[in-house]
Amino acid sequence: MTYCVAVRVDAGLVMLSDTRTNAGVDNIARFRKTFTYENPGERAIALMTSGNLSVTQEVKTTLSRAIKESEENPEIQTLLNCRTMHDAVMLVGDAMRKVRTRMRQGMTSAEPSMSASILVAGQRKGGKQRLYMVYSEGNFIEATADTPFFQIGEHKYGKPILDRIIRPETSLSDAAKAVCVSMDSTLRSNLSVGMPLDLTILPSDACAFSVRRRIEPTDPEFARISMQWGIVLQQGFDSLPSVID
Template sequence: MTYCLALKLNAGMVFASDSRTNAGVDHIAMFKKMRTFINRGDRTIVILSSGNLSITQNAINLLEQQGRHPENRNIWNVESMFDVAQLLGECLRSVRQHDGAFLAQSNVDASANFIVGGQIRGEPMRLCLVYAEGNFIEAGEETPFFQIGETKYGKPILDRVIKPDTPLDEAIKCVLVSFDSTMRSNLSVGLPIDLACYSESHFDLNLVQHITDDDPYFSQISRRWSEGLRGVFASLPSPDWLSEPLPRDFPL
C-alpha cells in the first residue's frame, strides 16, 4: 500500500508521496513513487503512482521511452495536460494488457492508479486522476485535491482545511499532517516522503524535499499536532444531557 496526494490551488500545486511498497514484521521495501518531467520555460509535469509496482514502473518507463522519439506524439510535445493524462492512460492500458493475464495466473492484483499534474505553456495548471482502466477525471473548484492509495486516514484534515485559495505554505503543513495521520493508523504507509511544490506559471519546481525520519520540521509537526488534538479534546464540554458524570466503570 502507499499514500500519494496532490493539491491544485490558485497559487500553485503541491505533490507528495510516501516510499513504502510493502510492510510487515520482517519486510519493508522502499521505492520512489514520484516522477517529474521538466522542460524549464515550457512544461512541468509531476506523476504520482500507487498499486502494483511493476505495472506502475513499466507504464512510466513506456511513457519515457515514447518521449525519446520526437517524431511521435509524446509527453514532451503534446499541447495540454489532457493529452498527458491520455498518454499515461494509454501506457497503463498497454502494460496491463501485456502483463495482466500472467499476473492473474498467480492471483496478483495488476491494478494501478496515477495522479498527474502540472502546467504546459499556453494553458492553466491542471490535475488529473488516472484510474486503473486508463480513463481519468480532472480536479476542479469543488475538488482541489486527489489522493490515491491509503486515503481514508488523511482525508479529514484535507476536507477541513484545503480550499482553492489556501496559501501554498499552509497547504504544505496540511499535507504533512495528512501523512502523519495516515502513518499513525496504517503500517503500510511510511517515511521517507517526497514533496514537491509548484507555483503558477513558474514552469519549474519551487521546492523539492525528501523528508526522512530524522527531519526536525516533520517531527515538530507530528508532535504539535498530537498535542493540539489532545488539548482540544480535553477542552470539549461533556454532553449537557448528562445530569452527573458517568462513573469510570459505567457499562456501555
C-alpha cells in the same frame, strides 16, 4: 501499500508521497512514488503512483522511453512535447491500458491484483494547472474547485484535515502544512505507509518546480509539525464539552 496526495489551489500544486511498499509483513521495501518531468519555463509535470508496482514501473518506463526516442523522432508524442495537459494524461492512460493488457496475458486468477492508480499534475506554458487521477482501466477524472485534491493508496486516515482546510484560495504554505499533517495522520494509523517522503511543489504559472525535497525520518521540520499537531489535537479535545453529566 502507499499514500500519495496532490492538492491543486489557485497558488499552485502541492504533492506528497511516501516510499514504502508492502508485499507482506516480512517483505517491505522503499520505492520512489513521485516522478517529475520538466522543461523549466515551458512545462513541468509530476506523476504519483500507487498499486501494483510492476504495472506502475512499466508505465513510467514506457513514458520515459518515448521521451528518449523522441530525440531522434520528434513526431513521437511525449509528456515533454504534447500540446496540452489533457494530451499528457491521455498518454498516461493509454500507457496504463497497454501495460495492464500485456501483463494480464497468461495470468491466472490466483496471481496478484493488477490494480494501479496514477496522479498526473502539472502545467505547460500558456495553459492552466491541471490535476488528474488515472484509474487502472486508463480512464481519468480532473480535480475541480469543488474537489481540489486527490488521494491514492491508503487515503482514509489523511482525508479529514484536507476536507477542512483545502480551498481554492488556500496558500501554498498552508497546503504544504495540510498535506504533511495528512501524511502524519496516515503514518500513525497504518504501518504499510512509511518514510522517507517526497514533497513536490509547483507554483502557478512558473512551469518549474520550486520544491523537490526528500523528507527523511529525522527531518526536524516534519517532526515539529507532527509534535505540534498532536499538542493542538489534545488541547482541542480537552476543551470539548462533556456529553454526559
